[in-house]
Amino acid sequence: MTDGQPVVLAERLGKRYRRGWALRDCSLRVPAGRMVGLVGPNGAGKSTFLGLLTGLLRPGAGRVEVCGTEPSGRHPDPRISFLSQGKPLYPQFTVEDQLRFGRSANPTWDQAHAEEFLARGHVPAGARIGTLSGGQRIWVALAVALGTRPRLVLLDEPLADLDPVARRSVLAALAQQRQRHGTTVVLSSHVLAELEEVCDHLLLFAAGRVRLAGDVRELLAGHSVLSGPRTGPIPVPARCVVDAAKTGHGTQLLVSPGPAALADPAWRHRPPTLTQLALGYLRSAHQEVAA
Numbered sequence: 001m002t003d004g005q006p007v008v009l010a011e012r013l014g015k016r017y018r019r020g021w022a023l024r025d026c027s028l029r030v031p032a033g034r035m036v037g038l039v040g041p042n043g044a045g046k047s048t049f050l051g052l053l054t055g056l057l058r059p060g061a062g063r064v065e066v067c068g069t070e071p072s073g074r075h076p077d078p079r080i081s082f083l084s085q086g087k088p089l090y091p092q093f094t095v096e097d098q099l100r101f102g103r104s105a106n107p108t109w110d111q112a113h114a115e116e117f118l119a120r121g122h123v124p125a126g127a128r129i130g131t132l133s134g135g136q137r138i139w140v141a142l143a144v145a146l147g148t149r150p151r152l153v154l155l156d157e158p159l160a161d162l163d164p165v166a167r168r169s170v171l172a173a174l175a176q177q178r179q180r181h182g183t184t185v186v187l188s189s190h191v192l193a194e195l196e197e198v199c200d201h202l203l204l205f206a207a208g209r210v211r212l213a214g215d216v217r218e219l220l221a222g223h224s225v226l227s228g229p230r231t232g233p234i235p236v237p238a239r240c241v242v243d244a245a246k247t248g249h250g251t252q253l254l255v256s257p258g259p260a261a262l263a264d265p266a267w268r269h270r271p272p273t274l275t276q277l278a279l280g281y282l283r284s285a286h287q288e289v290a291a
């Protein structure tokens with residue numbers, strides 16, 4: 001892989017199960033060193049996408065390259081770590097055993113690096129995995145996933161079992177991992193507000209399709225939030241409206257592109273937050289599916 005080459009490159013990627021397409025026509029690229037928020041409603045195709053990146057699932061259409069090659073799934077690739085929702089650990093192992101297992105299976109293992117994660121989570125090395133709290137288990141899983149010094153780490157809802165303080169602590173550790181080692185982190189989560197603080201790249205899926213993908217700053221710059229009266233004409237062409245919501249005070253629109261200026265003084269515009277951007281696209285996708 002050379003500088004500037006994307007870590008993930010998907011071209012019309014698709015996966016079909018017996019009930020139909022779980023992911024369709026997915027074309028996107030993720031540059032190296034990004035902290036990527038992967039968002040979408042339940043059943044959007046996020047886990048399927050992560051499975052295709054690891055090679056555990058085979059594409060039913062299109063292709064995907066990860067770190068410059070098509071994932072084979074035949075043997076563990078030390079360049080890629082995947083932490084699935086089930087966080088596979090051996091409950092009868094001690095934490096030390098679990099790390100020893102990681103070390104024996106991975107030639108790129110960095111014991112000191114793995115131990116840093118245990119220390120952050122205050123996880124006793126001699127404790128059995130089965131006796132740890134859900135939060136402590138996540139730190140062990142992260143130590144195993146990041147102890148191999150991967151270029152790309154895929155985390156499927158790692159924050160779901162954590163209290164708010166622990167979530168921030170995990171996000172800070174991941175941000176530091178990216179900053180110090182240039183690791184690309186893909187983080188699937190339903191907690192938009194927390195992704196907002198750390199992610200500089202967004203992938204938004206809904207109903208098996210990519211709805212939004214790209215650099216967060218560029219995406220935000222390409223959109224505006226408009227606030228105005230509850231009734232009456234809107235100040236932009238209807239084709240620019242991604243999402244429209246009636247609030248207690250009036251109407252709020254997410255539009256793209258954002259207007260340079262508004263002639264009607266009853267309307268105001270401002271840049272969206274990442275949460276407003278993502279919610280707007282999620283709502284609009286939901287309405288499309290419901291229609």
Ligand SMILES: Nc1ncnc2c1ncn2[C@@H]1O[C@H](COP(=O)(O)OP(=O)(O)OP(=O)(O)O)[C@@H](O)[C@H]1O
Pocket residue numbers: 017018019021022040041042043044045046047048049
């Ligand atoms: N092994 C499977 N066999 C059949 N259908 C599947 C399988 N795995 C996923 N699906 C279907 O594919 C679609 C996408 O599922 P996927 O798990 O990728 O979504 P998700 O965005 O990760 O959802 P969640 O946020 O609930 O984890 C869903 O309709 C799901 O029912």
